[in-house]
Amino acid sequence: MQKWTKQIELPADQMVMTLSQLMQQWSLPRRIRGQLRQNKRVLLNGNYQPVSTLIQPRDKVSFTFLATDFRHSQSGYEIDHRDHLDILYENPDFMIANKPGGIKTHPNSPGEVGTLLNFVQGYLQKITGKAAYMVHRLDEGTSGAIIIAKVPFVVPMLNAQLKTKRIQRTYLAWVKGRMEQAAGTIKMPIGRHPSNDRLRQIGGLAAQDAVTHWQLLETRGSTSLLQIQLETGRTHQIRVHLAALGHPLLGDRDYNPKAIDRRLQLHSNTVSLILPFSQTDLTVKAPLPADFIHPSV
Incomplete structure (x- = not known):
């Protein structure tokens, strides 16, 4: 064993x-x-x-x-060496990687490759006892910082930090329209779309409470740059909440059919946590990718 x-x-x-x-x-x-x-x-x-x-x-x-x-002691992801892995932080137990927009976090079917966890598995294959274990996920179109465990014993420890909100994540998002306030909080339950299991909507099937905090950083023409912090972590939460306010994310073809941007303008900007087996705080920032609309300040 x-x-x-x-x-x-x-x-x-x-x-x-x-x-x-x-x-x-x-x-x-x-x-x-x-x-x-x-x-x-x-x-x-x-x-x-x-x-x-x-x-x-x-x-x-x-x-x-x-x-x-452990419930999941084996990671089981296929090895894939086709993409360069951008590591923002790494220790023997976990890493924080910089996920590009346009690739999935994890496979959805056996044998699938081309996802971030496949690339991490390829990176770790030569390190005995190390493998990729998912802690949380980012949507396919979202770029930025994501935590990936390298051993199974830190997964429940990091999950506990997620549950107690000791892991804090901030996002940057460009949205359609000019915000009327400098900051705000969105409290709307999110559930499954009744006819498309991949999508979510306000209310919806098996809706759960969802809370999103946002702050206006910049306005450029008819668009706004927001800094966002999640109090809950529902699927597509940022995208659904901002669309419900009438300010869908640029490039979000799921919740804004008229979107013309090449990519979803959503970036996981910072991750803060307590290092497992210590009481040391760690904050990691992911640089903005070239295809994210850069702020002017």
């Missing part, structure tokens, strides 16, 4: 707490914490200790994870 080992040396300013509290602080799921404890797969300074043991600065904590700890 495949296994993964992770060793962490605690920093000099580490607060004294129990090993159990440390694992909770690191957002290791309760089920996995239980497996590690019951099977003595968590070591403190090389020896098994009860999770009630107090940790100290500079202690070494080691975990051994097994495939059975």
